[in-house]
Ligand code: GDP
Ligand code: FO1
């Protein structure tokens with residue numbers, strides 16, 4: 449079975465780790481292709497940082513800080529301490545020492561002329577992904593960055609900041625009016641991305657942020673059309689339960705684009721290509737025209753790998769039903 453997933457960072461990675469655990473038991477020969485959001489990427493201190501790709505690498509490769517959901521386990525911040533001593537900024541973004549190894553080698557390979565896809569392939573090899581039937585692709589090889597247009601309410605006009613500054617430094621507390629990804633409408637999908645969508649047996653949308661993770665990938669030319677034209681069922685997991693994100697600030701992102709924070713409103717965003725939608729028991733009343741909904745028999749929470757694997761099992765059963 450060929451499964452293709454679109455994914456952001458923490459929610460996507462935790463779900464796909466569970467999906468992989470489930471597949472290892474029921475369909476060990478299956479191939480999982482992950483199309484990762486790169487809109488969160490940022491250059492800091494001359495280094496290219498790709499948070500969603502790194503979260504996927506570390507989670508699927510066994511190096512993630514479990515409690516935090518991003519960054520490396522057993523991490524330290526000695527280098528950042530030195531940067532602070534020099535007065536180097538920004539200091540609001542944590543750069544762990546082990547994590548810096550990834551940023552340094554990625555930046556070196558990019559400077560040598562490798563594409564983002566090639567670099568991601570090398571990083572994935574180190575984390576053992578190809579050997580386990582997992583292919584990790586950036587959504588595009590073109591460097592794109594999500595920016596957030598702010599409404600600071602001071603009458604000073606529009607101001608935009610990098611997504612990470614809004615998310616991490618401002619904790620998404622300053623209202624956003626829109627998200628802008630310069631160049632995305634001209635950025636070609638990375639090699640293999642559209643083919644992976646067209647040739648999949650199932651396309652899955654993990655519980656990733658619908659606006660700044662999945663929404664950004666859907667903005668890559670050709671991706672949305674490939675999903676609309678897909679012969680495979682497209683099924684997704686709600687990232688919202690009872691009108692609230694499980695973690696992060698998806699509610700602030702949805703409100704910026706004028707969409708309410710409910711499991712049904714998120715499914716509506718995907719309604720032109722979505723076949724099935726998995727929701728929490730608390731959202732059992734969700735109805736979306738043209739989309740088959742299924743209620744997971746327990747809370748839709750990835751409390752551990754087994755819980756995520758059970759969510760994946762429910763999702764694949766739903767895919768079979770709508771096929
Ligand atoms: P990010 O890039 O690190 O923000 O991660 P993603 O975009 O992949 O996923 C973020 C989304 O995952 C958030 O909107 C959360 O509500 C959702 N999420 C995280 N953990 C869970 C969970 O256990 N269950 C469900 N249903 N959603 C979750
Ligand atoms: N999230 C934070 O809240 N604070 C940080 O300092 C931070 C650093 C960081 C470094 C590397 C990395 O891969 C992820 C990091 N994250 C941090 C997570 C990241 O900002 C966001 O969760 C996602 O980009 C939002 O989708």
Ligand code: CA
Nearest residue numbers: 456457488500
């Ligand atoms: Ca992200």
